[in-house]
Structures are given as C-alpha cells and as structure tokens.
Amino acid sequence: MKKSIAALLLVLLLLGAAGTYLFGQRDMLKESPFTKEEPFDGLSKAVSDIHNQMYVIDNAKKTIHKLDSEGVLQYSISSDIGKNGEIYRFNDMAADSQGNLYAIRTLLDPYGLTVKSEQIVRYKQDGSFDAILFTQDYNDAKSSKRYRIGSLRNVQIEGDTLYFFNDEGRSLALYKVDAGSSEPKEIYKASVPEGKYVAEADGFTPGQLYYSTRSGEIYRALADGGSELVYPLPGLDRTRRNFPESLHVDSQGRLVFIDFNNKMISRLDPKHPYILEALVTQSTADSSGSGLSFEATTNSLSPDGSMDIVEETQINRRLADGTLTSAMTGAILSKQVVRHRMIVWSVAAAAVLLVLYALKLLYFNILDRRIPLMMKQIMVFVPIIAASMILLSTVIYTSFSKKMEEETFAELALLAKNGQNLIDGDKLESITSPLDYKGPVYQSFRTKIKAVFDNNVRDDNQGFYKAVYKYEDGVIYRIMEDDDGMHMFNPFPETEQNQRVVHNGEVATDQWQDFSGYWMYAIAPIYNSSGKIVGVFETSKNMDGILKHRQAVLQSIIRNIALISVGLLLVLMLMTYVLLSSIRKLRNSVGEIAKGNWDTVVTINTRDEVSDLGDSVNTMAARIRDYITKVENFSQAYYRFVPQQFLRFLHKESILDVQLGDQVEERMSIMIFNIRKFYLMSKQLSPEENFNFVNSFLKRFGPYVRNHEGMINKYLGAGFMALFPNQADEALRASIEMRKELEVYNSHRANVGYKPIDLGIGLHTGPLRLGIIGEEQRLEGNVISDGVNIATLLEKMTESLGASILITEQVVQSLSDASSFRYRSLGQVQIGGIKDPLHLYDVYQGDPDTVRVLKDKTKALFEQAVTYYQVGRFYDAREAFLMVIKQNRHDKAAQLYFYVCDEYFQNGATDGWDGTLSVS
Known part of the structure; x- marks a missing residue:
C-alpha cells in the first residue's frame, strides 16, 4: 500500500513537471511532430535584408518569422494581448545590416478594428524585444477614428539609419533614427494637397520622397515641403481605376506599385511619366507557374534588386532579370526545432502513459486495499461526475455556439439587408473613380453608416465591420470599408456568395479568412431606383472577438458546472456522512479503545445492527480494561527496575521481547555521581537511617538526569551511574544543576543540625556496549565500556584535584556550544589504572x-x-602556580602542580616524564 501511494505521488509529481513543461511549449503541440515545414497562413508582408534573409508577417499580422537564405525558420515573434483585451498587429517592418528588426506594431480594439495606438519597436538579432522607439496614440473621438492601420507608414533602412513616415493629416512627416540611437528625429515635413489623404509613402531624401493618396494619385514631396503630381498626369491613358498600391521607390528612383484593376505590378520612371512598364502581369505569372492571383497582394524591394511578392499563403520572388521563382508556401523548420518538437510530443506521450499508469495505481492498486469508504466513494464518483459534467458542458457549449452562430448570421443578414436603406443606389452609381474618395456622396454614406452602427455602445453590438461595394460591368469594386489599408475601386475577388447576391439578389452569409483574420459576414444587394443591382453591402464580425466571447461563455459554463459538480459532491458526501455516522462513531470509539482509552463507551442510538455491535464492543472493552489495568500495573512496576529508554536502545517494544545476549553499541556520555566519604558518614547512622538518607538523597538528585534526557542505569550505594544518549551538553548541564542543588540541600541539612555533604561527578563521552547479561533465569541490563572505568576514576579524583565535576577532552569536543560553560584545563593527567594520560577539565560553573x-x-x-x-x-610554572595559590589558597590542583614543579626544578624530572601530571 505504501509503495503504491509513493509510486502514485511520484507519478503525480512527474505529471506536474510534464504539464508545466507542456504548457510552456503548448504551441508546439498544434503541429504534427513529423512536419518539417510550417505553412504560411494569412501573409501580409515580406522583406529581405542585405544578407538575403527574409522577414515575413504571417498569421493575419499576428506573427513575424525570420527565415535564412535557405528558407529555414530562425525565430518567430508573436503579438501580444493588451491589458483590456486589445490585440496587437504588425503592419510593416524593415531589417538593418546587423539583423535588428524594426516593426510598426498597432494596438487595435478587442474586435480588431479601431486603432488605439501605434509603436515603432525594435527587436534584437535573436528576436528578443529591445525597445520602443516611437509611440502614436489615438483618442476615441469618432472624427479621428482610424481603422486597421494608423498614421505610421513604411519603416525603411538606408545604411544603418531607420526612416519612417507619420501621416499627420494635412502634412506628411519623415523621421529618422540614427544607428545606435533610440530617439527619432523629424527631418522633413511635406504639405498634402487639399482634399487629398495619404495612403502610402516611400523614400528618405527630400525631392525623392513619393506618396500615394486614397484618391489614386502619386505625388512627389519636394524639398521645399510642397507636393507635385507625378501619376497619373493629364493625357495618360488610364481608366482612373488603376489604383497604385504597395508603392515603393527602387534604387534608381523609379516607382514600383501594384495595379489590381489590371492585375499587374507596374514600374514608373518619374523622368518619363508617360511610360508605364509592366514588371509582372497575370499572364507572365500564369506562364511561369508562380500561382499568383493578384488578390490581397503586396510587394517589397530587396537590396539585390529583386522583388518579394506576397499573397495570402505564398511568397514569390521576381529576380533582377525578371524571372519569377516558384512559390514559397512555408518556412522550413530547422533540425533543432524538429528535434525540439519531437521532444515535446514525446513528453506529451509520456504524460499520457503516466496518466494511464496513475489510473492503474489508483483504481487497481490503491482502491483494492483497505482505505476509508468515503475516500473510495470520492475516487469513484468524482471521475464519473467530472466526466458527466465535461460531456454536459461540451453539449451545452456546442449547442450554444451553434445557436450563437445562427443568431450572429441572422443579425448580420438583417444588418446587411438594411444596407439598402443606408446606401442610395443612384448615388452609388455616381461614384466612378477614386477621385470621389471622401466626396459629398462618400461622406453621406459614411455618416448614415456611423449613425446606425457607432451609436450603440453595447458590447454585443460593437465590432461590426462594414463595407460598401459597387457592381459594374460584371466586376465588384471596393468603395468604402472599415479598413484604411483598402482603397477604392480595388476589384473584389469573385466568390459563390457574392455572385448569388449580384445575380440573384439573395442575402448570403458565410465565413472566410484573409490576412486580416477570420470573419463571419453577410452581404446583401443594393438597388438603384430602377430596381437594378448596383452594389453590395457587407456587415461582418471578426471571429477573434466572437471566439473570445465564446471562450468567456465557455468559462462561465465550466465555472457554473464546476460549482454544480462541487455542490453535487457535497450533497453526496453529506448523505454518505449521515448514513455512515453510526459506523463512523463505532469506528472512532473502537479506535479510541485501541489507543488505550479504555474508559471510552460506545453510544449508538440507531436501534439497529450497528447499535447491537456497539453494546458488544462496550462489554468487550470492559473486560479488556480490567485485564489491561493489571498488565499496566505490572509494567509500571517493572519499569522501575528497567528503564524504558534501555529497552528503546535495544529496539525492544517490551520486556517480553528481551533475550539474553541482546546488545547494541552506542556513543553516550557516562556520568558517575557519588557522595564523598559516605562510608564514614554511614557508620554514624543505623541501617534504617542509611536507607532513608540514600533514598531521599537520590530522590532529590535523580530527576535532574531525567530532565536532561538521561537515564540512571545503576545505583552505586550513595550515588549512581547515568547515561546520556544525546549531546554531551545535556549531561554537563545535569551535572552543573546537581552541583548547584547541593548548596540548597546542604542549607536544609544545616537548618536541622546535620553536617553538610559533598559530592563528586566524573563525566566521560565515548562508545559503549549496552545489553543484557546474566543467565536464562536471571537477566540484568548492564553497560560494558572502558568509559565507565574512566568516569569512575574521574569521580574519585575530584577531591584530590579540588574539583566537583571532572570531564575529559572527549566531553569538551562533543559539546555543541562549549563557550556556554565555565571550565578550566587541568592539562594531561596520568591516572592510575589507565595506560594513556587523559586531558582533564575542571568544570566550576556549579561551584559556590x-x-x-x-x-x-x-x-x-x-x-x-x-x-x-x-x-x-618548571621554574616558570612553579612561580605561576604560586601566584594562583596566593589568590586562591584552596586551589588543590594548583597546589599539586606547585609541589611537583618544585620537585622537578630542584631534582629534575623523572625518567620517561612526558609532560603529564601523575595522580594516584
């Protein structure tokens, strides 16, 4: 039983360690241990540094990966969660030659829509966070709301200097951070033309700075702070719907951007503004097998002249010679990461095996043994109730999630259908190009939408994403969205749902994922006055917010079910407690009797079989009580002759276990305590008086031995031999207290006319053998040791050396705190009957x-x-001892030394003298 419990505790300890480790590595468990590539999912940006290492914003802007030139994953940086549930997203990045990464980190509301703040942050070469270089906060005023992206634009590296833009509304500011610095400095500011709004910007030299607007133009920011239109110029053959997106300036000052309307990546040399070069088209992409679809595409220029082209799940590279590489669809995992993932999964597998083994120990090893019935019920019913509650919570949560999804779709469909009342179809048709951005019609649409969606502050009615699309010539164009990163007249991808809307006039609902996240949406047609479908209105919600809400509900369900489970268990335990109360009372009473509380009476008034059993127990206890009383009286009488400590040292439970020859070796302190000249005093007393005196004397001094954890092993006429198994400190304290008690005892004797008595104590610490000697019919506990002889001789020498307590060096060495005692060294003393001299000490702490x-x-x-x-x-010693005697003429040890020193000084030392003092 003990082994099973110990094994179970060890398994639980290992499970705790494994669980802690797996919790810290839980992301590793989301992927198969045999996967050697981490696929991209929700890409939005990729840039390369001068070492051809690539940095990728993935997972709907939640993660940044660093890949080496071979595409092997070096590290990943995950976005954080704000203190109030806000979410961080990465919107742009750049890397310097040292491998430091700079990123625009945007803080959005919990629904992933409204921008709360933006930061320029720096990460070290290993991906660890370094510093926040710049912060831009946004207030909650509706007029200043920004969606998805804030005012910071295009972090870029030139040399080791960081540049970035800040869209300040009517102006565009350029900042730089020099190498080794953390302080951004504004170095340039350009005015934005009236009625224009900055979309993107690039460049770092005034006069070579370019920015695009939300209305589809590209301007050059001049050195004097003014702006000059460079695209499209008057006369340029464009449809005005060729919106330039993902704008970049290459090393030769040419502009590279994406034209979603024509599904191509274009390049424009401002020196020849009427010549537009097609770098990548849909046809060239298809012929190269790159898989580009020109949907949610971004691009970036690399230092080597190549171009990284990013779509939702792949990255293509256009080399400097115009060649398109095959798509990169994931990051290759390094051998270390694969090995680490295998270790994590191995630990998980081991944890499962440990759980199974713990269940085996619990239900087959421990429950099969004798344990309390209450514990058995807990072990059986707790898992059953827990499993039932988990199943119940799963059913409730699944049902709730389905219901919640249905209600969300119904709400979204209703709101989308209501878009017909918000958006005038005739006015929608009047919007013909990006030049209409924030025009009167555009603003009227935005005002109506805000009036419906932004005035309700209830949490469950927040977080809606709204979009207006125009349907024209079989193409759906973006017009208005809650995303400042999306531009007007960007063609919207065809889906089954939007085709149902524009062709059949249906209201469609569905879910989808893009680089911005997971969404539930509903779309409905917008009609003009003649009943023709001219647009689509969309309402959607970010699944992240919905999932958080679901998680909150799930936590509430789990919490409530846990409370119910605990309540059920408490009721079950209470019922069991009440039903088993009589048995428990009987068990407790019998337990008390078993502990030796023989006066215990079992009182059970249930008038059933248990009550009859209680009466029988009472009868049995009474008979046992009588028998035990006799046995205890016998035992108490016996322990007066053989101390219980003696039996414990022999590892015996009782005297019945003792056998001839039982022995054990111990290290103890041996005390010999005796009255000096008792023989002469006893001659003056009658035998009866002698007995009375000795018993009263020992009665007075014996308790000091027991008080200090010692035991009296043998009485020696007018004294005793005592053993102290613990530290020598206790033996020495007992000796000192008995010496002090002697003063009190003698004062009482003086009060009744008796002469004072004196005593001597010898104390030695060393090994001894304690055991049973004698023969089969007569046994006695005794101690055999040279230490007994040494302590006996020390007691006899106390009077000769003028000491009341003599101890050996072994005692001093065994003291845990020798400084707390008052004693003096007597040097090496040769005692008659002992071969080797002893280093003795005079303990005078208890003297008068x-x-x-x-x-x-x-x-x-x-x-x-x-x-x-x-x-x-000898001369110096004699003179010193003489000075001691002059101050203390009763110092017998000094006198003895003085006479010996005088003899040796006068006549020389004896043959074989070795520095010891001989005392007979």
Whole structure:
C-alpha cells in the first residue's frame, strides 16, 4: 500500500513537471511532430535584408518569422494581448545590416478594428524585444477614428539609419533614427494637397520622397515641403481605376506599385511619366507557374534588386532579370526545432502513459486495499461526475455556439439587408473613380453608416465591420470599408456568395479568412431606383472577438458546472456522512479503545445492527480494561527496575521481547555521581537511617538526569551511574544543576543540625556496549565500556584535584556550544589504572560563588602555568602556580602542580616524564 501511494505521488509529481513543461511549449503541440515545414497562413508582408534573409508577417499580422537564405525558420515573434483585451498587429517592418528588426506594431480594439495606438519597436538579432522607439496614440473621438492601420507608414533602412513616415493629416512627416540611437528625429515635413489623404509613402531624401493618396494619385514631396503630381498626369491613358498600391521607390528612383484593376505590378520612371512598364502581369505569372492571383497582394524591394511578392499563403520572388521563382508556401523548420518538437510530443506521450499508469495505481492498486469508504466513494464518483459534467458542458457549449452562430448570421443578414436603406443606389452609381474618395456622396454614406452602427455602445453590438461595394460591368469594386489599408475601386475577388447576391439578389452569409483574420459576414444587394443591382453591402464580425466571447461563455459554463459538480459532491458526501455516522462513531470509539482509552463507551442510538455491535464492543472493552489495568500495573512496576529508554536502545517494544545476549553499541556520555566519604558518614547512622538518607538523597538528585534526557542505569550505594544518549551538553548541564542543588540541600541539612555533604561527578563521552547479561533465569541490563572505568576514576579524583565535576577532552569536543560553560584545563593527567594520560577539565560553573569567582579570576594564569609545566619550564610554572595559590589558597590542583614543579626544578624530572601530571 505504501509503495503504491509513493509510486502514485511520484507519478503525480512527474505529471506536474510534464504539464508545466507542456504548457510552456503548448504551441508546439498544434503541429504534427513529423512536419518539417510550417505553412504560411494569412501573409501580409515580406522583406529581405542585405544578407538575403527574409522577414515575413504571417498569421493575419499576428506573427513575424525570420527565415535564412535557405528558407529555414530562425525565430518567430508573436503579438501580444493588451491589458483590456486589445490585440496587437504588425503592419510593416524593415531589417538593418546587423539583423535588428524594426516593426510598426498597432494596438487595435478587442474586435480588431479601431486603432488605439501605434509603436515603432525594435527587436534584437535573436528576436528578443529591445525597445520602443516611437509611440502614436489615438483618442476615441469618432472624427479621428482610424481603422486597421494608423498614421505610421513604411519603416525603411538606408545604411544603418531607420526612416519612417507619420501621416499627420494635412502634412506628411519623415523621421529618422540614427544607428545606435533610440530617439527619432523629424527631418522633413511635406504639405498634402487639399482634399487629398495619404495612403502610402516611400523614400528618405527630400525631392525623392513619393506618396500615394486614397484618391489614386502619386505625388512627389519636394524639398521645399510642397507636393507635385507625378501619376497619373493629364493625357495618360488610364481608366482612373488603376489604383497604385504597395508603392515603393527602387534604387534608381523609379516607382514600383501594384495595379489590381489590371492585375499587374507596374514600374514608373518619374523622368518619363508617360511610360508605364509592366514588371509582372497575370499572364507572365500564369506562364511561369508562380500561382499568383493578384488578390490581397503586396510587394517589397530587396537590396539585390529583386522583388518579394506576397499573397495570402505564398511568397514569390521576381529576380533582377525578371524571372519569377516558384512559390514559397512555408518556412522550413530547422533540425533543432524538429528535434525540439519531437521532444515535446514525446513528453506529451509520456504524460499520457503516466496518466494511464496513475489510473492503474489508483483504481487497481490503491482502491483494492483497505482505505476509508468515503475516500473510495470520492475516487469513484468524482471521475464519473467530472466526466458527466465535461460531456454536459461540451453539449451545452456546442449547442450554444451553434445557436450563437445562427443568431450572429441572422443579425448580420438583417444588418446587411438594411444596407439598402443606408446606401442610395443612384448615388452609388455616381461614384466612378477614386477621385470621389471622401466626396459629398462618400461622406453621406459614411455618416448614415456611423449613425446606425457607432451609436450603440453595447458590447454585443460593437465590432461590426462594414463595407460598401459597387457592381459594374460584371466586376465588384471596393468603395468604402472599415479598413484604411483598402482603397477604392480595388476589384473584389469573385466568390459563390457574392455572385448569388449580384445575380440573384439573395442575402448570403458565410465565413472566410484573409490576412486580416477570420470573419463571419453577410452581404446583401443594393438597388438603384430602377430596381437594378448596383452594389453590395457587407456587415461582418471578426471571429477573434466572437471566439473570445465564446471562450468567456465557455468559462462561465465550466465555472457554473464546476460549482454544480462541487455542490453535487457535497450533497453526496453529506448523505454518505449521515448514513455512515453510526459506523463512523463505532469506528472512532473502537479506535479510541485501541489507543488505550479504555474508559471510552460506545453510544449508538440507531436501534439497529450497528447499535447491537456497539453494546458488544462496550462489554468487550470492559473486560479488556480490567485485564489491561493489571498488565499496566505490572509494567509500571517493572519499569522501575528497567528503564524504558534501555529497552528503546535495544529496539525492544517490551520486556517480553528481551533475550539474553541482546546488545547494541552506542556513543553516550557516562556520568558517575557519588557522595564523598559516605562510608564514614554511614557508620554514624543505623541501617534504617542509611536507607532513608540514600533514598531521599537520590530522590532529590535523580530527576535532574531525567530532565536532561538521561537515564540512571545503576545505583552505586550513595550515588549512581547515568547515561546520556544525546549531546554531551545535556549531561554537563545535569551535572552543573546537581552541583548547584547541593548548596540548597546542604542549607536544609544545616537548618536541622546535620553536617553538610559533598559530592563528586566524573563525566566521560565515548562508545559503549549496552545489553543484557546474566543467565536464562536471571537477566540484568548492564553497560560494558572502558568509559565507565574512566568516569569512575574521574569521580574519585575530584577531591584530590579540588574539583566537583571532572570531564575529559572527549566531553569538551562533543559539546555543541562549549563557550556556554565555565571550565578550566587541568592539562594531561596520568591516572592510575589507565595506560594513556587523559586531558582533564575542571568544570566550576556549579561551584559556590566564592570558589567560582576565584577560579574565573585565575583561569588564564592557571592554564598558562599548565602550559609551562607541559613544556618543562618548571621554574616558570612553579612561580605561576604560586601566584594562583596566593589568590586562591584552596586551589588543590594548583597546589599539586606547585609541589611537583618544585620537585622537578630542584631534582629534575623523572625518567620517561612526558609532560603529564601523575595522580594516584
């Protein structure tokens, strides 16, 4: 059972570690471990640096990938979530020669529509965040709302200098950030012609700066801050619907842009403004097998003269010689990433196996053993209830999501159909080119749409995306959208749904994904006064916001179901508790009896089988109680002769387990405690008085041994031998306290006319063998050790050396805090009966104040004298001991040393003298 529980705890610990690791690597689990390429999904931009490394904005502007020249993924940067649910998107980027990446990071509202702020941010070569270089905030005023993109335009690198534009409405400002700096500086500002609105901008030298407008023109920003039209010039054969998008200036000052109306990428030399060169057309794209469709296409120019062309799921490159490469549809994963993904999936597989093993341990190993019934019920019912609740929450969530989707489509369809009332078809037909951008008709449409959609501040009615399209000559053109990155008269891709609208007049709903995200939408026809379909009105919602709402609902469902589950479990546990209360009461009472609480009475009033069992237990307990009382009385009587500690050292539960020869080796402190000259005193007492005196004396001093975790092993007439299994500190404290108690004891004797007594204590620490000796019919616990002999001899020497407590060096070395005791070194002393000399110490902490003060005062001088003696400087030692005696004439140790030093000084040391003091 213990092994199974230990194994289960270990498995749970491993599962916790695996879960923590997998949570941190959860993105790795979204892809197959055998996939060696991460496909693009929702591309919007790609740029290359001078090392031919490519940076890609992917995943609906949520992620930036860095690819090396071979297309191998180096790192990925993911966008963040704002503190109030806002979302960040990447709108542009550029890389310098050092590998630093600069990006425009746009903060949108939770629905992904309205711009809250924009930043120019820098990332280091490894993709880690470095700094925010520039911030542009936008207030909530309706007149200043920006959709999808803000005012920052086109980050670009020239050398190692960063340039970017800021659309300030009536002017266009150019900023630069020098290499090694983090402070943008405005270096140029150009005025925008009246009624024109900046769409894109490129260049970094005044006079060579170009910007496109929302009405379809391209202007040159002059050095004096003015603007000059360069495209389209009067007389240029254009339809006025050839809107220039994705505008760039190449190294020779030529303009490169995309013409969605003609499905081509064009190049214009401002020196020859009437010559428009086709770099890539639909026909050349089809013939090269590149797969370009000119839908949601962007392009960028590379330092080597090539061009990166980006569509939703692929990147093509037009080389400098005009060749189109095959499409790149994904980033190649490095071997390290593939290996890492395999490790993550291996950990996930191991976690699944651990879960299965944990279930096996729980339900086949542990539940099969004896555990509380309540615990068994919890282990059985909790998984059942949890599984049921998960199934229930899944059904509820699925049903809710379907219902919510249906309601969303119905709401979108209703709003789209209402577009007929917002958009006048006749006026829509009057819009014929991008020149009508923000004209009177355009503004009237925008005002009506805002009046319907922007005045309702309820959360569930926010986040709508609105768009107006014009249908003309079989082509659907963009006219107005909640996306400042989209331009007028950009042809809209044909789909089954919009064909149903323009041909059949139906209201169509569906979902789709583009580089801006996932959407649910509804489109409806717009009619002119003659009943002809002339346009399409669209309302849609970003799925990210809907999914967040669903997640919030799911969390609410899970939370409520969890509360219900907990409530059910509590009810179940309460019912079980009530039903099993009598059994539990019986179990607790029997448990108390088993613990030795024999006076416990089982009281069960259920008047059933359990009540009868309780009465039987009471009868049984009464009989056991009588028997145990006798056994306990016997045991208590026995423990007076054999201490319980003695049995514990032998690892025996009771005296019944003890056998002849049981023994164990321990390291302990041995104390010999005895009354000095008791033999002479006992002659003056009768045998009865002797017994009474010894018992009262031992009764007074014995508890000090027990108070310090020691045990009295043997009584020695007028003293005892005690053992201290723990630190020597406890033995020494007990000795000091008994010596102090002697002063109190003698004062009481003096009060009744008795003479004072004196005692000696010898203390030694060392190994000993403790065990049972004797023969089968007569056993005794005893200690065999040289330490007993040493402690006995020390006690006998206490009087000769003028000490009440003598200890050996082994005791001092065993003290955990020797500085807390007051003692002095007596040097190496040769004791009769022991071969090797012992380093002894006189502990005077428990001596009377007069003795203790004098020994404290002369301690340093005494120990210095002992040192002189040990090195043979007998004269110096004799003089020092003489000074000690002059201050403390009762110091027997100093007197003994003095006479020996005088003898050796006068007659020389004996043969074989080794610096020790011989004491017999």
